[in-house]
Amino acid sequence: MPLVSTPPEDELKRLYTLLTTVRQLDLAAVRWQRQGVIPGYAPMLGQEAAQVGSGCAVDPSRDFVFPTYREMGVAKALGVDMVEYMSTHKATWHGGLYNPAQTHLAPIQAVVAGSVLHAVGWAQGQVIKHADTNPGPDGFNIALTYFGDGASSQGDVHEAMNFAAIMKSPVIFFVQNNGWAISVPTDRQVAGGSVAARAAGYGMPAEQVDGNDVVAVLEATRRAVAHARAGNGPMLIEAMTYRLGPHSTSDDPGRYRTLAEEQSAQNADPLQRCERVLRERFGVTDHFFQAALADAEAEAEQVRAGVVALGPRPGHEMFEFVFQEMTPALAAQAASWREESEHA
């Protein structure tokens, strides 16, 4: 399968490089878990195009992105430090060590659909800020929120879409339909067969795109960004992809799907499709692909070294970040923890 359209060679090369980087990092993270470097990981194998394509469509200097726990490819596309991102999987700090206020990537969210409403609130905040100049010559800053086919069953997703559509909030609901909510397939999860179809009920435009086509995803997300920036309200994109790996490193897909099924899904590998176009349309040679792979492996190795070097956070941080204004009771608990752990 080719790509929906062919961007200039440089742009396609840049996308391919990112796809390769996150693919290698993802494969590496699974190995780290097997090696005992990290306790767990949620692989995004097969979803690279959906994540890189959409992540490249927003401007992290002004927009804000709300991930779940499987958006490593998005984080990379936004330029988030990968050691700080992976620290959540190292069990260093739940939300990750990156600064969400600076990176404009919200903390990693373990409640599926938990942050979809936050995106609506943030987006509506941009409307309120520009209440006098709606939406201004540069358009609205937009929120991009991720969730999956499984999370689309959550009531919060309905509430978020309804709120956003009523208020015309500049938010993009980006669904990665990867076929599986852990062990439950989409046909046991999504009535009507499509999340995108639901958008009509909210009077909101939606596009279902080939989530394994990085260019299709990028272009669709750019259209959604333009739509929201211009003040036309929210938009939904459903990227149809496939979770080639397990739900997490604790999962065993052999209990709910066959090897044949997984192999047939691999035919849609987003990297191979991108590679084919680069070779056939632009005559890109092995040298480029080998270099991209070598760079990606080297980067994964660097990230591994950074993750290994992450020590535990000092225990006082347990107490420090609960409030902006610490309570006397918590201060007393912190003092007692310090005293008793020093005597241990």
Added chain:
Amino acid sequence: MLDATTLNPAQERGATVELSMQAALNLALAETLDEDPKALIFGEDVGRLGGVFRVTDGLQERFGATRVFDTPLAESGILGMSVGLAMAGFHPIPEVQFDGFAYPAVNQIICQIGRMNYRSRGTLPMPITLRVPSFGGIRAPEHHGESLEAMFAHVPGLKVVSPSDPQQAYHLLKYAAQRPDPVIFMEPKSRYWQKAQVNLHDGGTPEGARVARPGRHLTLIAWGAMVSRCLQVAELAEEDGIDVEVLDLRWLKPIDAEGLAASVAKTRRAVVVHEGPRTSGLGAEVAALVTEECFNTLKAPVERVTGFDVPYPSGDLEDEYLPGIDRILFGIQRVLEHRRG
């Protein structure tokens, strides 16, 4: 709607004005919107209608529908949106229309609002003041008479406060709305319409507990609507020569352990009164704190006079459920008559 600009000039420093709690809260919200351009008020029916208890009456008209707005009827949506607005730099003051309807928003309140500052290592503070018309006493339908303080006080990252009268309501709400942390503000709905004198200029310290009535023989510890009931009880007890101190706890998290200890160290007996069910109610926490701080001076175990471990009953049985004057007096009698060994 009251307007501070018309009230204040007439008011000397130290002078007071008579307000209902509804009016005091309304004034506090108006002043907050006036003084803090980042403050936003939203929820179900808070805009055009002014709230089912009229606490936001006139605010949309005065401050516009951008800053005071009606949302769809979905509590999780209201609270989830608050998180995003706080991330965008706003100071949301959402309303959940009735206590029992905070339950559909529990994930957003507990897992999101309570934890975002922590999860983000202090980079995404949640300066959200969630107003919740709370507690029973108005013969309302099911889910309109709940006491959620123990549940929310148990949650790391949340603070909980409840005013007992118009003076407290005005000053505590203004203070809560200026905090950089999430505060659950529990308004005793049975007290909305009682009027009292409010000193707008001098609220005393907005932190900690407050001695609502000094006394020598025992301390009644209460919050919200139970404070006025305890004051009534204190007057009746006085006729029998019992001098009751009433401690208005105000902050249910953080609880003012020092204030508690100071009062009980003096009176040596404590009865804690609350509307919520007894088991794992906030009275248990209060009793534990009093015991830790005052074990050697206590003359009797801390007594709890509370709601029962039953779902909040229908209006006809409400008075059987809520701590009434007689039950509180029995509690007082038990601690006064307690003999060691």
